[in-house]
Amino acid sequence: MNPSDHPTSTHAATISRRRRTRRPAALGALLLCLTTLATGCSTMNDADDLGYTPTTLDVEDARTRTKEISSEIFDLIGLPQGKTTPGGAGASRCKEDPEHLFSVRHPWSLYDVSEDELKQGFERLxxxxxxxxxxxxSYGPNNSRAKSLELTADKVNEHFAVNAELWVGSKDPKKKNLIGITVVSGCFRAPEGTDLTHLY
Known part of the structure; x- marks a missing residue:
């Protein structure tokens, strides 16, 4: 099952809004890891240097590969009966060379299974x-008020990182139990002649 295959619903939209309000710190750390992926998420000597040679790839092919990574993460969680929020992978220009370099980000959530199943799935991942x-x-409670369990990982042989958060146990009935996932690529180089002005 592909995390982007489920149709849009009011419930899914509510989850998406919730995720957008809670992820800035996690995404900041994730992007920092990606800029230093070649050296293992450590301090760079030159903040403007990617530290690796970007692969040349068409934007749509990069979106496809990012969604494939998301599908791999979904399979590792091992909850095929769960539902996932809709939405594709978004591309944006890399600040190091915005005319030629871009990256892809794919956020999604898995929900509609029990709290125990989500905990087990997160540990399987x-x-x-x-x-x-x-x-x-990194792995452990994050700095949110709920101290949610959070995981960040780098893909060793490709420039991708994943951030996962386990959101369970809320007493607010409007807040659903879920696993929130964001897959982010490193920078790709667009083929010569590609206009990156209107990425989405």
Whole structure:
């Protein structure tokens, strides 16, 4: 099942709004990891240097690969009966060279299963990632009021990172239990002649 395959619903839209209001810090850390992926998410000598040579790839092919990574994450969680929020992978220009470089971001959530199933799925993801070529960068409670369990990992042989958060246990009936996922690519180089002005 592809995380972008489910139709839009009011429930899914509510989850998406909730995720947008809670992810700035996590995404900031995730993007920092991507800019330093070649050195293992450590301090760079030159903040403007990517630290790697970007792969040349068409924008749509980069979107496709990013969604494939999301599907791999979905499979590792191991909850095929769960629902996922709709939405495709968005592309944006990289500040290091906005005329030629771009990256792709794919946020989605998995929900509509029990709290225990979500906890088990999150732990399966944590345990399975290293064997699938991912390096765990951080794992543990985050700085939110709820101290949600959060995981960030880099894909060792490709310039991708994933951030996952486990949101369970809220007493607010409007807040659904879920696993929130964001997959972010490093910078790709667009083929010569590609206009990156109107990326979406």
């Amino acid at each position: 944590h345990q399975a990632l290293p064997a699938k070529g991912w390096k765990i960068v």
